């Protein structure tokens with residue numbers, strides 16, 4: 734069954750068409766990569782799905798519910814959560830407090846003890862449960878990333894959007910990060926991940942969508958896409974037309 738449907742979606746910034754009539758679907762339970770050279774429109778597309786930007790044309794639906802035209806908080810309630818390229822945590826609060834906020838404002842609006850339980854479960858999922866009462870500002874970079882992921886999970890999403898969540902990790906951390914994303918996918922969450930680390934894309938995503946200059950240039954099996962001449966030309970041209 735289709736979970737996310739992106740249908741003919743366009744976003745312009747002045748004279749620049751950052752996302753140009755893009756369409757693709759993601760099935761429930763799928764883990765899909767979103768690739769493309771720098772500036773090709775990947776983050777803009779993620780922002781359109783999460784409601785952080787509004788589309789100039791087209792329609793995005795989650796399990797049949799229209800997302801386009803809704804605010805980010807409304808979209809979170811429908812079941813979409815995300816991480817950001819630059820980690821957004823609340824450094825002066827504890828890990829639990831950080832994760833309670835989305836538990837309250839996420840898909841199921843938990844309160845009190847129930848919100849605390851969901852927050853704790855999300856911290857456990859990312860391996861941070863033992864540090865629940867530490868201040869978020871004291872965490873190392875990878876643990877800040879884990880915390881941001883826990884914030885997304887505490888919203889109990891059907892669809893998780895990861896924007897280069899693995900970027901900046903050392904090789905050991907990368908292995909741990911890949912295993913963590915796989916465990917989330919195994920738990921049934923549908924994932925769309927923007928990622929530049931091909932080793933991780935190969936390990937995690939059976940299928941990828943590839944963008945170049947705002948357009949979708951491939952939507953196919955990862956092994957096929959990575960040898961597709963259009964895709965290779967797009968990366969070699971770094972943003973020029975394939």
Ligand SMILES: Nc1ncnc2c1ncn2[C@@H]1O[C@H](COP(=O)(O)OP(=O)(O)OP(=O)(O)O)[C@@H](O)[C@H]1O
Nearest residue numbers: 746749750751769770771772773774775776777778
């Ligand atoms: N808020 C904005 N205002 C104006 N232009 C923008 C804005 N956000 C993005 N752009 C432009 O839209 C295009 C697509 O940017 P986007 O960040 O979506 O690319 P990307 O594929 O995510 O790149 P990267 O891999 O470097 O993160 C770029 O030319 C970028 O400069």
